[in-house]
Amino acid sequence: MSTAFITTVTERCRMCYACVRECPVKAIRITEGQARVIAERCIACGNCVRVCSQHAKLLRSSVDEARALIASGREVAAIVAPSFPAEFPGAGGAALAGTLRALGFTYAAEVSFGADLVAREYARLLAEDPERRWISTTCPATARYVERHAPAQTAALAPIVSPMIAMARVMRKLHGEALAVVFLGPCIAKKLEAQDPEVAGEVDVVLTFGELRQMLAEGGVAFGDATARDFDPPHGGLGGLFPVSRGIVRAAGMDEDLLTGEVIATQGRRHLVEGVREFAAGDLGARLLEALCCEGCVSGPGMTSERSLFQKQAQVRAHVAARLHALDRENWEAQMTLFESVNLRREWHAHDQRIGTPQRETVEAILARMGKASASDELNCGACGYDSCVGHAIAIHENLAESAMCLPHTIEQLRITLRELAAAQEALVQSEKLASMGQLAAGIAHEVNNPLGIVLMYSHLLLDECRAKLGATANGAGTPAGFPGYDGAGGAGIVEDLALITEQAERCKRIVSGLLHFARQNKLARARVTCPEIADLALRATTIPAGVTVRTERRLADATAELDRDQIVQVLANLLSNAVGAMPNGGVITLRMSDEAQRVTFEVEDTGTGIAPEHLPRLFDPFFTTKPMGKGTGLGLSVSYGIVKLHGGDIHVVSRSDPEQGPTGSTFTVTIPRKG
Numbered sequence: 233m234s235t236a237f238i239t240t241v242t243e244r245c246r247m248c249y250a251c252v253r254e255c256p257v258k259a260i261r262i263t264e265g266q267a268r269v270i271a272e273r274c275i276a277c278g279n280c281v282r283v284c285s286q287h288a289k290l291l292r293s294s295v296d297e298a299r300a301l302i303a304s305g306r307e308v309a310a311i312v313a314p315s316f317p318a319e320f321p322g323a324g325g326a327a328l329a330g331t332l333r334a335l336g337f338t339y340a341a342e343v344s345f346g347a348d349l350v351a352r353e354y355a356r357l358l359a360e361d362p363e364r365r366w367i368s369t370t371c372p373a374t375a376r377y378v379e380r381h382a383p384a385q386t387a388a389l390a391p392i393v394s395p396m397i398a399m400a401r402v403m404r405k406l407h408g409e410a411l412a413v414v415f416l417g418p419c420i421a422k423k424l425e426a427q428d429p430e431v432a433g434e435v436d437v438v439l440t441f442g443e444l445r446q447m448l449a450e451g452g453v454a455f456g457d458a459t460a461r462d463f464d465p466p467h468g469g470l471g472g473l474f475p476v477s478r479g480i481v482r483a484a485g486m487d488e489d490l491l492t493g494e495v496i497a498t499q500g501r502r503h504l505v506e507g508v509r510e511f512a513a514g515d516l517g518a519r520l521l522e523a524l525c526c527e528g529c530v531s532g533p534g535m536t537s538e539r540s541l542f543q544k545q546a547q548v549r550a551h552v553a554a555r556l557h558a559l560d561r562e563n564w565e566a567q568m569t570l571f572e573s574v575n576l577r578r579e580w581h582a583h584d585q586r587i588g589t590p591q592r593e594t595v596e597a598i599l600a601r602m603g604k605a606s607a608s609d610e611l612n613c614g615a616c617g618y619d620s621c622v623g624h625a626i627a628i629h630e631n632l633a634e635s636a637m638c639l640p641h642t643i644e645q646l647r648i649t650l651r652e653l654a655a656a657q658e659a660l661v662q663s664e665k666l667a668s669m670g671q672l673a674a675g676i677a678h679e680v681n682n683p684l685g686i687v688l689m690y691s692h693l694l695l696d697e698c699r700a701k702l703g704a705t706a707n708g709a710g711t712p713a714g715f716p717g718y719d720g721a722g723g724a725g726i727v728e729d730l731a732l733i734t735e736q737a738e739r740c741k742r743i744v745s746g747l748l749h750f751a752r753q754n755k756l757a758r759a760r761v762t763c764p765e766i767a768d769l770a771l772r773a774t775t776i777p778a779g780v781t782v783r784t785e786r787r788l789a790d791a792t793a794e795l796d797r798d799q800i801v802q803v804l805a806n807l808l809s810n811a812v813g814a815m816p817n818g819g820v821i822t823l824r825m826s827d828e829a830q831r832v833t834f835e836v837e838d839t840g841t842g843i844a845p846e847h848l849p850r851l852f853d854p855f856f857t858t859k860p861m862g863k864g865t866g867l868g869l870s871v872s873y874g875i876v877k878l879h880g881g882d883i884h885v886v887s888r889s890d891p892e893q894g895p896t897g898s899t900f901t902v903t904i905p906r907k908g
Contacts, residue, residue: 238274249267251617254501256502256504257377262637282533298414302337303336306410309341309412309414314468316441318545321537345402345469349574352568365511372422372424373504381586382512398574417441419532442536467567468555473549476548477498477528500524680744684744758795760792763792816841835900838898838899840896843889881903
């Protein structure tokens with residue numbers, strides 16, 4: 233068998249897994265999203281070719297081989313499968329036979345006579361040993377399935393050739409051993425049957441009906457234009473019913489008695505597998521199982537007709553009825569006797585290609601990787617092409633499938649990825665804000681810091697001088713000496729004004745200092761520290777007013793981490809200070825510390841007023857603050873965000889501000905990698 237029997241056009245394969253789903257033996261390997269046929273496992277049913285809407289599965293063409301035979305000068309016989317009326321409805325056998333001769337074939341004959349011989353041989357086989365049970369071998373895909381995927385039943389395969397081989401032997405007996413034979417039919421599996429060592433050389437080339445139409449088109453031969461002349465003898469009888477389910481039963485004169493169940497007929501890929509399984513178990517109780525891989529040969533993958541199954545079956549029955557009406561019964565009997573000496577027997581050989589069954593622990597580990605931790609997670613949706621999640625896991629173990637084929641798991645992973653992308657985008661936007669604000673802060677700090685220092689220095693000097701002069705004025709009344717032209721409300725008013733100037737200048741200086749600090753957060757001095765040490769330093773740096781209680785919770789298996797101590801202390805001190813500010817009437821602050829193998833976590837929880845939902849998206853924006861004018865710069869959380877991100881960590885907040893929804897308060901969570 234050629235490894236290139238069915239190939240995949242990679243640029244067309246769209247990861248729909250239809251071929252996996254329709255393959256009865258799972259002879260498809262998915263590698264990097266591409267579906268490729270495993271030649272050794274393939275039974276050539278052709279389902280993968282038939283169901284691929286993107287035409288990514290290509291059957292190896294035999295058209296050139298057929299043309300070469302015709303051009304070789306040898307006599308070439310075209311033997312046509314009995315299903316041809318379904319492919320060429322209404323044309324009649326004479327029209328097809330004449331067209332084939334116009335194409336260059338020396339002879340054109342129907343395989344239905346070979347089917348008659350095979351049907352008679354089945355009747356003999358059953359009569360030879362009434363106790364033996366058999367599986368029919370008229371369908372090469374069925375026989376191949378048994379050899380490779382139910383090898384224990386190989387001995388039950390009927391040792392009889394297919395009608396194609398029988399007819400090839402009949403034609404060579406009539407016209408000599410030098411005759412070349414080309415089979416035309418609806419079946420892809422016939423191509424592999426012709427290469428089977430047991431019957432190799434009997435049929436030189438196998439063409440599907442689709443390939444025949446290609447030859448006609450490329451050869452400039454229009455169907456029906458040639459002189460119509462009936463098929464060459466010998467002509468078949470009831471063998472023409474072979475393409476229809478139970479055709480062999482009718483042709484062999486066997487009785488499919490529903491009471492005795494001597495013969496059971498089934499068709500279709502699922503029924504094939506179930507039928508062979510139950511035959512092996514002895515549950516059928518039948519002497520002969522006629523199993524067709526397709527819904528009858530009229531539905532073979534080599535057909536091009538788009539008519540319904542019932543219409544195609546009707547076309548075959550009508551042709552057989554017309555053939556029987558015109559059949560010379562005596563001549564047919566004489567022909568059957570003449571070719572009784574044709575050898576119709578063959579052997580079958582097991583070639584086990586079954587998928588192994590790994591240990592349950594191995595399967596469970598694979599399922600866990602696909603997010604299926606328990607049986608309730610196994611949806612068995614079939615989107616991957618396998619009937620169950622366990623079957624998919626086994627295929628992964630056998631390198632036939634990939635975990636990405638699990639659609640629910642892939643969708644969930646996609647959702648996680650989208651959430652991560654959204655978080656990354658948010659972090660990127662925040663980083664861009666911080667970067668631009670850092671540049672702005674550096675410029676402002678350098679330009680404003682010096683003149684601001686002068687303003688602050690002279691405002692302090694004036695305030696001190698005013699207070700000194702004011703002390704010389706009785707009870708602070710009147711205008712102090714040295715302040716001519718001042719029309720204020722006395723010395724006390726001057727002191728108040730100067731104090732206000734000094735206070736606001738101090739505030740400006742704090743803002744500038746914050747800007748400088750904000751602009752300089754770009755380097756880390758990592759060192760091994762302990763989480764409790766950082767928490768203690770942060771608590772010391774925070775003024776805790778009366779009415780506010782601080783609780784510390786430590787849930788640490790390993791308290792050490794490599795962090796920039798001063799910067800993390802600054803982050804926690806800022807969060808603690810904000811928590812204090814959110815509880816003007818007192819409350820409880822909880823500082824929690826916990827860890828995992830690769831990271832440490834700090835949580836600052838308060839029972840304060842909470843943060844309004846509309847403020848949460850802007851919480852880490854520079855200069856955004858919910859505090860009253862003069863109470864905050866809006867840089868604390870921005871600086872904290874930058875420090876945490878510089879450590880490769882994450883900071884987020886959960887808050888409730890509506891008392892009707894439950895207790896108010898906020899929880900800031902800072903997660904930092906344990907090592908840089």
